[in-house]
Amino acid sequence: MSSRLISARGLVRAIGLSALAGGAFLATSGVAQGPALAMLDRLEPGLWEVRARDEADTVQVCVDNGRKLIQVRHRGEACRRFVIEDAPTMVxxxxxxxxxxxxxxxxxxENxxxxxxxxxxIDKGLPFNFIAEARRLGPCPR
Structure with a gap:
């Protein structure tokens, strides 16, 4: 009976090691695909205006890279991100x-x-939902 237990443990260990090796392959194979969210790198740095379509309010954001447009409502916060879609024209x-x-x-x-x-x-305990246009206005003020 103990030999069967050892064999079962060996099998579990072998499965675990093969899963670990497979995960390492997947992790390294993704590196060759290019930088994540590369579409956002195509947006010009500078002062951007974000104008919600249904509201008169606008927000101006100094953008050194397009990734800042991901967190318009949580600017400056160090949030954990999960990429759902990473295409040439949409993220x-x-x-x-x-x-x-x-x-x-x-x-x-768009361009x-x-x-x-x-x-x-959710921001500060309240829900938000908006569609907006983000347009570069020029260089950031110094």
């Missing part, structure tokens, strides 16, 4: 912030100075 990201907020944002590339945003989530 979708789900993120969770340590302060309890979260969001789901889709950014669609290096124009993008469309759809974002929803």
């Amino acid at each position: 979708t990201v789900q993120y969770t912030c340590p302060a309890g907020g979260y969001g789901h944002t889709r950014v669609r590339f 290096p100075r124009l993008a469309q945003l759809e974002t929803q989530g």
